[in-house]
Amino acid sequence: MPSRLFLDAEDPWVNWDWLLNHVPYVLDALEQHLVLTVIAVVGGLAISIPLGLLAHRAPLIRLVVIGGFGAFYTIPSLAVFALLVPFTGIATTTTAEIPLIGYNVFILLRNVVVGLDAVPREVLDAADGMGYRPRARMLRVELPLALPAIFAGLRVATVSTIGLITITAVIGLGGLGQLINQGLQENFRTPLVVATLGSIALALVADLALSAGQRFALPWSRQA
Amino acid sequence: MTILGSVWQWFTNPANWQGSNGIPTRLLEHVQLSAESVLIGALIALPVGIVLGHYGRFGNLAINISNAGRAVPSFGILVIAFLVFGLGDLPVIVALTALAIPPMITNSYVALREVDPDVKEAARGMGYRELAQLLRVELPLAVPLIMAGIRSSAVQVVATATLAALIAGGGFGRYIIDGFAQLNDAMTIAGAILVALLAFATEVGLSGLERLLVPHGIRLLMAPAVRRAATFKVA
Numbered sequence: 001m002p003s004r005l006f007l008d009a010e011d012p013w014v015n016w017d018w019l020l021n022h023v024p025y026v027l028d029a030l031e032q033h034l035v036l037t038v039i040a041v042v043g044g045l046a047i048s049i050p051l052g053l054l055a056h057r058a059p060l061i062r063l064v065v066i067g068g069f070g071a072f073y074t075i076p077s078l079a080v081f082a083l084l085v086p087f088t089g090i091a092t093t094t095t096a097e098i099p100l101i102g103y104n105v106f107i108l109l110r111n112v113v114v115g116l117d118a119v120p121r122e123v124l125d126a127a128d129g130m131g132y133r134p135r136a137r138m139l140r141v142e143l144p145l146a147l148p149a150i151f152a153g154l155r156v157a158t159v160s161t162i163g164l165i166t167i168t169a170v171i172g173l174g175g176l177g178q179l180i181n182q183g184l185q186e187n188f189r190t191p192l193v194v195a196t197l198g199s200i201a202l203a204l205v206a207d208l209a210l211s212a213g214q215r216f217a218l219p220w221s222r223q224a
Numbered sequence: 225m226t227i228l229g230s231v232w233q234w235f236t237n238p239a240n241w242q243g244s245n246g247i248p249t250r251l252l253e254h255v256q257l258s259a260e261s262v263l264i265g266a267l268i269a270l271p272v273g274i275v276l277g278h279y280g281r282f283g284n285l286a287i288n289i290s291n292a293g294r295a296v297p298s299f300g301i302l303v304i305a306f307l308v309f310g311l312g313d314l315p316v317i318v319a320l321t322a323l324a325i326p327p328m329i330t331n332s333y334v335a336l337r338e339v340d341p342d343v344k345e346a347a348r349g350m351g352y353r354e355l356a357q358l359l360r361v362e363l364p365l366a367v368p369l370i371m372a373g374i375r376s377s378a379v380q381v382v383a384t385a386t387l388a389a390l391i392a393g394g395g396f397g398r399y400i401i402d403g404f405a406q407l408n409d410a411m412t413i414a415g416a417i418l419v420a421l422l423a424f425a426t427e428v429g430l431s432g433l434e435r436l437l438v439p440h441g442i443r444l445l446m447a448p449a450v451r452r453a454a455t456f457k458v459a
Contacts, residue, residue, distance in 0.1 A: 074427050075420045076383030076459050082400045082416035086227055086409040107455050159294045160457050166297035167459065170390065170404070177299055184303045184390065192307065196300030203295035
Protein backbone atom coordinates (compact mmCIF):
# COMPACT_ATOMS: atom_id res chain seq x y z
CA MET A 1 0.00 0.00 0.00
CA PRO A 2 1.35 3.42 -0.89
CA SER A 3 2.28 5.39 2.12
CA ARG A 4 3.06 8.98 2.85
CA LEU A 5 4.34 11.03 5.71
CA PHE A 6 1.91 13.62 6.96
CA LEU A 7 1.66 16.57 9.32
CA ASP A 8 1.64 18.89 6.37
CA ALA A 9 -0.29 22.00 7.26
CA GLU A 10 -0.63 22.88 3.60
CA ASP A 11 -2.15 19.53 2.73
CA PRO A 12 -4.68 20.33 -0.01
CA TRP A 13 -8.08 18.62 -0.07
CA VAL A 14 -7.09 16.85 -3.27
CA ASN A 15 -3.47 16.27 -4.20
CA TRP A 16 -3.83 15.65 -7.93
CA ASP A 17 -0.26 14.34 -8.32
CA TRP A 18 -0.91 11.65 -5.74
CA LEU A 19 -4.23 10.78 -7.34
CA LEU A 20 -2.80 10.51 -10.86
CA ASN A 21 -0.02 8.26 -9.54
CA HIS A 22 -2.47 5.99 -7.73
CA VAL A 23 -5.12 5.35 -10.36
CA PRO A 24 -4.73 1.53 -10.28
CA TYR A 25 -4.87 1.56 -6.46
CA VAL A 26 -8.12 3.56 -6.51
CA LEU A 27 -9.58 1.33 -9.22
CA ASP A 28 -8.78 -1.81 -7.18
CA ALA A 29 -10.67 -0.36 -4.22
CA LEU A 30 -13.54 0.56 -6.53
CA GLU A 31 -13.62 -2.95 -7.93
CA GLN A 32 -13.81 -4.47 -4.44
CA HIS A 33 -16.58 -2.00 -3.64
CA LEU A 34 -18.57 -3.06 -6.71
CA VAL A 35 -18.09 -6.79 -6.08
CA LEU A 36 -19.20 -6.47 -2.44
CA THR A 37 -22.21 -4.39 -3.53
CA VAL A 38 -23.33 -6.86 -6.19
CA ILE A 39 -23.07 -9.83 -3.80
CA ALA A 40 -25.05 -7.97 -1.12
CA VAL A 41 -27.81 -6.84 -3.47
CA VAL A 42 -28.13 -10.07 -5.47
CA GLY A 43 -28.00 -12.10 -2.25
CA GLY A 44 -30.71 -9.89 -0.77
CA LEU A 45 -32.91 -10.36 -3.84
CA ALA A 46 -32.37 -14.12 -3.94
CA ILE A 47 -33.60 -14.44 -0.36
CA SER A 48 -36.28 -11.78 -0.26
CA ILE A 49 -38.28 -12.73 -3.36
CA PRO A 50 -39.12 -16.32 -2.36
CA LEU A 51 -39.51 -15.22 1.26
CA GLY A 52 -41.78 -12.37 0.15
CA LEU A 53 -43.95 -14.73 -1.92
CA LEU A 54 -44.34 -16.92 1.16
CA ALA A 55 -44.96 -13.98 3.50
CA HIS A 56 -47.57 -12.56 1.13
CA ARG A 57 -49.67 -15.71 1.52
CA ALA A 58 -49.10 -16.63 5.15
CA PRO A 59 -49.77 -13.83 7.67
CA LEU A 60 -47.86 -15.65 10.40
CA ILE A 61 -44.74 -16.00 8.24
CA ARG A 62 -45.08 -12.34 7.29
CA LEU A 63 -45.18 -11.28 10.92
CA VAL A 64 -42.19 -13.42 11.86
CA VAL A 65 -39.88 -12.64 8.93
CA ILE A 66 -40.63 -8.91 8.70
CA GLY A 67 -40.34 -8.59 12.48
CA GLY A 68 -37.16 -10.65 12.57
CA PHE A 69 -35.37 -8.92 9.72
CA GLY A 70 -36.70 -5.58 10.99
CA ALA A 71 -35.02 -6.20 14.34
CA PHE A 72 -31.80 -7.24 12.57
CA TYR A 73 -31.96 -4.06 10.47
CA THR A 74 -31.82 -2.02 13.69
CA ILE A 75 -28.47 -3.52 14.70
CA PRO A 76 -25.53 -1.34 13.64
CA SER A 77 -23.31 -3.02 11.06
CA LEU A 78 -20.19 -2.57 13.21
CA ALA A 79 -21.87 -4.59 15.97
CA VAL A 80 -22.71 -7.41 13.57
CA PHE A 81 -19.15 -7.44 12.21
CA ALA A 82 -17.83 -7.58 15.77
CA LEU A 83 -20.10 -10.50 16.62
CA LEU A 84 -19.11 -12.40 13.49
CA VAL A 85 -15.35 -11.87 13.37
CA PRO A 86 -14.51 -14.49 16.04
CA PHE A 87 -16.49 -17.05 14.04
CA THR A 88 -16.22 -16.15 10.36
CA GLY A 89 -12.85 -14.40 10.47
CA ILE A 90 -11.56 -10.89 9.87
CA ALA A 91 -11.38 -9.52 6.31
CA THR A 92 -13.55 -12.30 4.92
CA THR A 93 -16.34 -11.73 2.43
CA THR A 94 -18.63 -13.84 4.63
CA THR A 95 -18.24 -11.51 7.59
CA ALA A 96 -18.90 -8.48 5.41
CA GLU A 97 -21.84 -9.92 3.52
CA ILE A 98 -23.95 -11.48 6.30
CA PRO A 99 -25.13 -8.12 7.67
CA LEU A 100 -25.25 -6.42 4.27
CA ILE A 101 -27.42 -9.18 2.79
CA GLY A 102 -29.58 -9.27 5.93
CA TYR A 103 -30.26 -5.51 5.74
CA ASN A 104 -31.13 -5.78 2.06
CA VAL A 105 -33.50 -8.67 2.72
CA PHE A 106 -35.45 -6.41 5.07
CA ILE A 107 -35.62 -3.49 2.61
CA LEU A 108 -36.57 -5.73 -0.32
CA LEU A 109 -38.93 -8.01 1.61
CA ARG A 110 -41.09 -5.06 2.60
CA ASN A 111 -41.31 -3.94 -1.00
CA VAL A 112 -42.00 -7.44 -2.35
CA VAL A 113 -44.88 -7.87 0.09
CA VAL A 114 -46.25 -4.35 -0.48
CA GLY A 115 -46.02 -4.87 -4.25
CA LEU A 116 -47.83 -8.21 -4.10
CA ASP A 117 -50.46 -6.82 -1.74
CA ALA A 118 -51.19 -4.02 -4.20
CA VAL A 119 -52.15 -6.31 -7.08
CA PRO A 120 -55.87 -5.57 -7.60
CA ARG A 121 -58.37 -8.30 -6.76
CA GLU A 122 -59.96 -7.94 -10.24
CA VAL A 123 -56.66 -8.75 -11.92
CA LEU A 124 -56.38 -11.95 -9.88
CA ASP A 125 -59.97 -12.86 -10.71
CA ALA A 126 -59.35 -12.22 -14.40
CA ALA A 127 -56.23 -14.40 -14.30
CA ASP A 128 -58.17 -17.17 -12.57
CA GLY A 129 -60.95 -16.79 -15.13
CA MET A 130 -58.40 -17.14 -17.94
CA GLY A 131 -57.38 -20.46 -16.46
CA TYR A 132 -54.02 -19.57 -14.85
CA ARG A 133 -52.95 -22.13 -12.32
CA PRO A 134 -51.76 -20.68 -8.98
CA ARG A 135 -48.05 -20.99 -9.81
CA ALA A 136 -48.38 -19.51 -13.27
CA ARG A 137 -50.56 -16.74 -11.88
CA MET A 138 -47.91 -15.96 -9.27
CA LEU A 139 -45.02 -15.93 -11.73
CA ARG A 140 -46.68 -14.39 -14.77
CA VAL A 141 -49.27 -12.04 -13.29
CA GLU A 142 -48.56 -11.14 -9.67
CA LEU A 143 -44.77 -10.92 -9.68
CA PRO A 144 -44.57 -8.74 -12.83
CA LEU A 145 -47.11 -6.34 -11.33
CA ALA A 146 -45.10 -6.22 -8.10
CA LEU A 147 -41.82 -5.55 -9.91
CA PRO A 148 -42.06 -1.73 -9.86
CA ALA A 149 -42.29 -1.81 -6.06
CA ILE A 150 -39.45 -4.35 -5.91
CA PHE A 151 -37.35 -2.09 -8.13
CA ALA A 152 -37.97 0.85 -5.82
CA GLY A 153 -36.65 -1.30 -2.96
CA LEU A 154 -33.73 -2.42 -5.10
CA ARG A 155 -32.66 1.19 -5.56
CA VAL A 156 -32.85 1.95 -1.84
CA ALA A 157 -30.97 -1.26 -1.03
CA THR A 158 -28.23 -0.57 -3.57
CA VAL A 159 -27.65 3.02 -2.46
CA SER A 160 -27.58 2.03 1.23
CA THR A 161 -25.23 -0.87 0.56
CA ILE A 162 -22.72 1.29 -1.29
CA GLY A 163 -22.50 3.62 1.71
CA LEU A 164 -22.34 0.80 4.27
CA ILE A 165 -19.51 -1.04 2.51
CA THR A 166 -17.08 1.72 3.49
CA ILE A 167 -17.53 0.56 7.11
CA THR A 168 -16.12 -2.87 6.25
CA ALA A 169 -12.75 -1.08 6.24
CA VAL A 170 -12.85 -1.74 9.99
CA ILE A 171 -12.62 -5.49 9.30
CA GLY A 172 -9.93 -5.08 6.65
CA LEU A 173 -12.06 -4.85 3.51
CA GLY A 174 -13.90 -1.63 2.74
CA GLY A 175 -13.68 -1.06 -1.01
CA LEU A 176 -13.35 2.71 -1.19
CA GLY A 177 -13.53 2.63 2.61
CA GLN A 178 -9.89 1.46 2.58
CA LEU A 179 -8.98 4.89 1.23
CA ILE A 180 -11.06 6.60 3.91
CA ASN A 181 -9.18 4.53 6.48
CA GLN A 182 -5.85 5.46 4.89
CA GLY A 183 -6.83 9.13 5.04
CA LEU A 184 -7.58 8.68 8.74
CA GLN A 185 -4.41 6.70 9.59
CA GLU A 186 -2.07 9.02 7.69
CA ASN A 187 -3.96 12.26 8.27
CA PHE A 188 -3.97 12.61 4.50
CA ARG A 189 -6.97 14.24 2.88
CA THR A 190 -6.72 13.13 -0.74
CA PRO A 191 -7.72 9.44 -0.43
CA LEU A 192 -10.37 10.40 2.13
CA VAL A 193 -11.99 12.98 -0.15
CA VAL A 194 -11.65 10.84 -3.27
CA ALA A 195 -13.23 7.84 -1.56
CA THR A 196 -16.07 9.77 0.10
CA LEU A 197 -17.02 11.59 -3.09
CA GLY A 198 -16.39 8.42 -5.09
CA SER A 199 -18.76 6.44 -2.89
CA ILE A 200 -21.47 9.11 -3.20
CA ALA A 201 -20.97 9.25 -6.99
CA LEU A 202 -21.09 5.47 -7.26
CA ALA A 203 -24.38 5.40 -5.33
CA LEU A 204 -25.92 8.10 -7.51
CA VAL A 205 -24.76 6.43 -10.73
CA ALA A 206 -26.11 3.06 -9.56
CA ASP A 207 -29.42 4.70 -8.64
CA LEU A 208 -29.70 6.38 -12.06
CA ALA A 209 -28.73 3.16 -13.84
CA LEU A 210 -31.37 1.17 -11.95
CA SER A 211 -33.98 3.81 -12.65
CA ALA A 212 -33.11 3.72 -16.37
CA GLY A 213 -33.06 -0.07 -16.26
CA GLN A 214 -36.51 -0.08 -14.71
CA ARG A 215 -37.91 2.17 -17.43
CA PHE A 216 -36.42 -0.12 -20.05
CA ALA A 217 -37.28 -3.49 -18.49
CA LEU A 218 -40.64 -2.63 -16.98
CA PRO A 219 -42.44 -0.33 -19.40
CA TRP A 220 -45.64 -0.97 -17.45
CA SER A 221 -44.41 0.77 -14.31
CA ARG A 222 -45.90 4.23 -14.31
CA GLN A 223 -43.77 5.80 -11.67
CA ALA A 224 -40.33 5.42 -10.22
CA MET B 225 -18.94 -22.08 24.66
CA THR B 226 -15.57 -20.74 25.69
CA ILE B 227 -16.25 -17.46 23.89
CA LEU B 228 -19.65 -17.13 25.53
CA GLY B 229 -18.02 -17.86 28.86
CA SER B 230 -15.41 -15.16 28.43
CA VAL B 231 -18.08 -12.65 27.35
CA TRP B 232 -20.01 -13.51 30.50
CA GLN B 233 -16.84 -13.03 32.52
CA TRP B 234 -16.29 -9.65 30.90
CA PHE B 235 -19.79 -8.51 31.80
CA THR B 236 -19.53 -9.77 35.38
CA ASN B 237 -16.10 -8.28 35.97
CA PRO B 238 -16.67 -5.31 38.33
CA ALA B 239 -13.70 -3.50 36.72
CA ASN B 240 -15.76 -3.11 33.56
CA TRP B 241 -18.49 -1.29 35.45
CA GLN B 242 -16.42 1.58 36.79
CA GLY B 243 -13.98 4.27 35.78
CA SER B 244 -13.52 6.13 32.53
CA ASN B 245 -13.63 2.95 30.45
CA GLY B 246 -16.52 1.42 32.40
CA ILE B 247 -19.91 0.59 30.92
CA PRO B 248 -21.81 3.44 32.69
CA THR B 249 -19.34 6.07 31.43
CA ARG B 250 -19.34 4.69 27.89
CA LEU B 251 -23.13 4.51 27.91
CA LEU B 252 -23.39 8.11 29.03
CA GLU B 253 -20.95 9.21 26.30
CA HIS B 254 -22.84 7.28 23.63
CA VAL B 255 -26.26 8.55 24.68
CA GLN B 256 -25.09 12.12 25.17
CA LEU B 257 -23.39 12.39 21.77
CA SER B 258 -26.41 10.81 20.09
CA ALA B 259 -29.02 12.87 21.92
CA GLU B 260 -27.22 16.15 21.27
CA SER B 261 -26.90 15.35 17.58
CA VAL B 262 -30.54 14.29 17.17
CA LEU B 263 -31.70 17.38 19.07
CA ILE B 264 -29.64 19.80 16.98
CA GLY B 265 -30.64 17.94 13.83
CA ALA B 266 -34.33 18.10 14.77
CA LEU B 267 -34.11 21.83 15.52
CA ILE B 268 -32.77 22.36 12.01
CA ALA B 269 -34.69 19.74 10.04
CA LEU B 270 -38.21 19.81 11.49
CA PRO B 271 -38.97 23.50 10.89
CA VAL B 272 -37.63 23.18 7.34
CA GLY B 273 -39.62 20.02 6.57
CA ILE B 274 -42.78 21.31 8.25
CA VAL B 275 -42.74 24.67 6.48
CA LEU B 276 -41.95 23.12 3.09
CA GLY B 277 -44.68 20.52 3.62
CA HIS B 278 -47.22 23.11 4.74
CA TYR B 279 -46.71 25.23 1.64
CA GLY B 280 -46.01 22.26 -0.62
CA ARG B 281 -42.83 23.87 -1.96
CA PHE B 282 -39.52 22.32 -3.00
CA GLY B 283 -41.03 18.85 -2.76
CA ASN B 284 -38.39 17.25 -4.94
CA LEU B 285 -35.64 18.65 -2.78
CA ALA B 286 -37.34 17.60 0.46
CA ILE B 287 -37.87 14.06 -0.79
CA ASN B 288 -34.56 13.56 -2.56
CA ILE B 289 -32.49 14.83 0.34
CA SER B 290 -32.97 11.54 2.21
CA ASN B 291 -32.02 9.64 -0.94
CA ALA B 292 -28.86 11.71 -1.09
CA GLY B 293 -28.34 11.23 2.65
CA ARG B 294 -28.45 7.49 2.18
CA ALA B 295 -25.65 7.74 -0.38
CA VAL B 296 -23.30 9.56 2.00
CA PRO B 297 -20.84 7.15 3.63
CA SER B 298 -21.07 7.83 7.35
CA PHE B 299 -17.47 6.67 7.89
CA GLY B 300 -16.20 9.22 5.33
CA ILE B 301 -18.18 12.09 6.84
CA LEU B 302 -16.89 11.26 10.33
CA VAL B 303 -13.28 11.19 9.19
CA ILE B 304 -13.66 14.44 7.21
CA ALA B 305 -15.16 16.10 10.31
CA PHE B 306 -12.25 14.71 12.36
CA LEU B 307 -9.61 16.15 10.02
CA VAL B 308 -11.42 19.51 10.02
CA PHE B 309 -12.24 19.86 13.74
CA GLY B 310 -9.63 17.64 15.36
CA LEU B 311 -10.03 15.62 18.52
CA GLY B 312 -13.07 15.81 20.74
CA ASP B 313 -16.85 15.69 20.63
CA LEU B 314 -17.27 18.46 18.04
CA PRO B 315 -16.42 16.43 14.89
CA VAL B 316 -18.65 13.58 16.07
CA ILE B 317 -21.61 15.87 16.74
CA VAL B 318 -21.16 17.71 13.43
CA ALA B 319 -21.06 14.45 11.45
CA LEU B 320 -23.93 12.83 13.34
CA THR B 321 -26.08 15.94 13.01
CA ALA B 322 -25.46 16.03 9.26
CA LEU B 323 -26.59 12.40 9.01
CA ALA B 324 -29.63 12.98 11.23
CA ILE B 325 -31.09 15.83 9.19
CA PRO B 326 -32.15 14.26 5.82
CA PRO B 327 -34.67 11.65 7.03
CA MET B 328 -36.23 14.17 9.40
CA ILE B 329 -36.72 16.71 6.60
CA THR B 330 -38.23 14.12 4.24
CA ASN B 331 -40.56 12.56 6.77
CA SER B 332 -41.82 15.86 8.17
CA TYR B 333 -42.38 17.16 4.63
CA VAL B 334 -44.33 14.04 3.65
CA ALA B 335 -46.22 14.14 6.97
CA LEU B 336 -47.53 17.64 6.27
CA ARG B 337 -48.24 16.87 2.63
CA GLU B 338 -50.31 13.87 3.56
CA VAL B 339 -52.76 15.85 5.67
CA ASP B 340 -56.13 15.45 3.95
CA PRO B 341 -56.91 18.61 1.90
CA ASP B 342 -60.55 18.30 3.00
CA VAL B 343 -59.46 18.60 6.60
CA LYS B 344 -57.48 21.74 5.80
CA GLU B 345 -60.43 23.21 3.98
CA ALA B 346 -62.72 22.41 6.87
CA ALA B 347 -60.27 24.11 9.23
CA ARG B 348 -60.25 27.19 7.03
CA GLY B 349 -64.04 27.12 6.85
CA MET B 350 -64.19 27.05 10.63
CA GLY B 351 -62.21 30.28 10.68
CA TYR B 352 -58.73 28.99 11.64
CA ARG B 353 -56.00 31.40 10.70
CA GLU B 354 -53.01 29.96 8.92
CA LEU B 355 -50.74 29.60 11.93
CA ALA B 356 -53.50 28.13 14.11
CA GLN B 357 -54.42 25.73 11.33
CA LEU B 358 -50.81 24.58 11.04
CA LEU B 359 -50.29 24.22 14.79
CA ARG B 360 -53.68 22.85 15.84
CA VAL B 361 -54.90 20.90 12.83
CA GLU B 362 -52.05 19.90 10.51
CA LEU B 363 -49.30 19.20 13.04
CA PRO B 364 -51.30 16.83 15.27
CA LEU B 365 -52.24 14.84 12.18
CA ALA B 366 -48.61 14.86 11.03
CA VAL B 367 -47.10 13.74 14.34
CA PRO B 368 -46.97 9.99 13.61
CA LEU B 369 -44.85 10.35 10.50
CA ILE B 370 -42.73 13.16 11.96
CA MET B 371 -41.98 10.90 14.93
CA ALA B 372 -41.16 8.03 12.60
CA GLY B 373 -38.59 10.31 10.96
CA ILE B 374 -37.08 11.25 14.31
CA ARG B 375 -36.93 7.59 15.31
CA SER B 376 -35.31 6.58 12.04
CA SER B 377 -32.70 9.33 12.46
CA ALA B 378 -32.08 8.55 16.11
CA VAL B 379 -31.47 4.85 15.50
CA GLN B 380 -28.99 5.72 12.74
CA VAL B 381 -27.27 8.31 14.91
CA VAL B 382 -26.85 5.76 17.72
CA ALA B 383 -25.48 3.30 15.16
CA THR B 384 -23.09 5.82 13.63
CA ALA B 385 -21.95 7.03 17.05
CA THR B 386 -20.35 3.58 17.33
CA LEU B 387 -17.93 4.66 14.61
CA ALA B 388 -16.85 7.64 16.72
CA ALA B 389 -14.40 5.26 18.38
CA LEU B 390 -12.52 5.20 15.06
CA ILE B 391 -11.76 8.90 15.42
CA ALA B 392 -10.68 8.54 19.04
CA GLY B 393 -14.15 9.24 20.42
CA GLY B 394 -15.93 7.50 23.29
CA GLY B 395 -19.11 5.48 23.47
CA PHE B 396 -19.68 1.75 23.20
CA GLY B 397 -17.80 1.60 19.89
CA ARG B 398 -14.64 1.92 22.01
CA TYR B 399 -15.02 -1.71 23.19
CA ILE B 400 -15.41 -2.99 19.63
CA ILE B 401 -12.49 -1.05 18.16
CA ASP B 402 -10.20 -1.68 21.16
CA GLY B 403 -11.29 -5.32 21.21
CA PHE B 404 -10.24 -5.67 17.57
CA ALA B 405 -6.95 -3.91 18.21
CA GLN B 406 -6.12 -6.00 21.31
CA LEU B 407 -7.50 -9.23 19.79
CA ASN B 408 -9.81 -9.37 22.78
CA ASP B 409 -12.83 -11.24 21.43
CA ALA B 410 -14.74 -11.05 24.72
CA MET B 411 -14.52 -7.25 24.75
CA THR B 412 -15.41 -6.99 21.06
CA ILE B 413 -18.48 -9.16 21.46
CA ALA B 414 -19.53 -7.46 24.69
CA GLY B 415 -19.29 -4.10 22.87
CA ALA B 416 -21.37 -5.44 20.00
CA ILE B 417 -24.05 -6.66 22.40
CA LEU B 418 -24.15 -3.30 24.19
CA VAL B 419 -24.38 -1.41 20.88
CA ALA B 420 -27.18 -3.65 19.61
CA LEU B 421 -29.12 -3.31 22.87
CA LEU B 422 -28.79 0.47 22.79
CA ALA B 423 -30.04 0.60 19.17
CA PHE B 424 -33.02 -1.59 20.10
CA ALA B 425 -33.74 0.52 23.18
CA THR B 426 -33.71 3.66 21.02
CA GLU B 427 -36.14 2.12 18.54
CA VAL B 428 -38.48 0.77 21.20
CA GLY B 429 -38.27 3.84 23.43
CA LEU B 430 -39.09 6.25 20.63
CA SER B 431 -41.92 4.01 19.42
CA GLY B 432 -43.35 4.26 22.91
CA LEU B 433 -42.95 8.05 22.90
CA GLU B 434 -44.71 8.13 19.54
CA ARG B 435 -47.62 6.22 21.04
CA LEU B 436 -47.81 8.70 23.91
CA LEU B 437 -47.73 11.74 21.61
CA VAL B 438 -50.28 10.62 19.06
CA PRO B 439 -53.89 11.19 20.15
CA HIS B 440 -55.90 7.99 20.28
CA GLY B 441 -58.44 9.10 17.65
CA ILE B 442 -55.72 9.96 15.15
CA ARG B 443 -53.95 6.69 15.74
CA LEU B 444 -57.10 4.80 14.83
CA LEU B 445 -57.39 6.74 11.57
CA MET B 446 -53.88 6.13 10.34
CA ALA B 447 -51.94 3.22 9.04
CA PRO B 448 -48.92 2.72 11.27
CA ALA B 449 -46.33 5.31 10.31
CA VAL B 450 -43.69 2.62 10.59
CA ARG B 451 -44.98 1.10 7.41
CA ARG B 452 -45.08 4.36 5.51
CA ALA B 453 -41.80 5.86 6.64
CA ALA B 454 -38.86 5.29 4.32
CA THR B 455 -36.12 3.00 5.59
CA PHE B 456 -32.84 4.68 6.29
CA LYS B 457 -29.56 2.99 7.15
CA VAL B 458 -26.12 4.51 7.11
CA ALA B 459 -24.21 2.56 9.76
